[in-house]
Amino acid sequence: MSKTIQEQIAEMEARCTQLEELQKLFEKAVKNEFGIDAKKIHKLLENANDISTDFGKKIATHFGLKSNEDFTDFLTVFCTESSLDYFIKKRAEKDEM
Known part of the structure; x- marks a missing residue:
């Protein structure tokens, strides 16, 4: 026997209420x-992604990186002891000024 529209609506409303209660429990x-609440966690994650994405875009644009292979090659060259030493030296010179 098929359920009437009224019965189907009542079941959907009951399910919706149950889901709302589960959402409240999850939030708690x-x-x-x-x-902190879930909305703030979402904002923190979005902001973190924006920063890293923005940084990555700036690096890619500046150095002309177009593919994942380009990024890998860039990191191989850039992330070396000599690059780190150079950066530390330049930062120290800047701080002395």
Whole structure:
């Protein structure tokens, strides 16, 4: 026997209410565990991604990197002891000014 439209609506409303209660429980669990609400966690993650994406785009544009292989090659050249030493030296010179 098929359910009537009214019965289907009632079941959907009950399910919606149940999902809303589960969402509230989830929000409470997140707040208890991390001390902030889920929306703030989402914003933190979005901002972190924006920063790294923006940085990556600037590096790619400046050095003309177009593919993952280009990035890998760049890191191989850039992330060396001599590059680090050069950076530390330049930073120290800047701080002395």
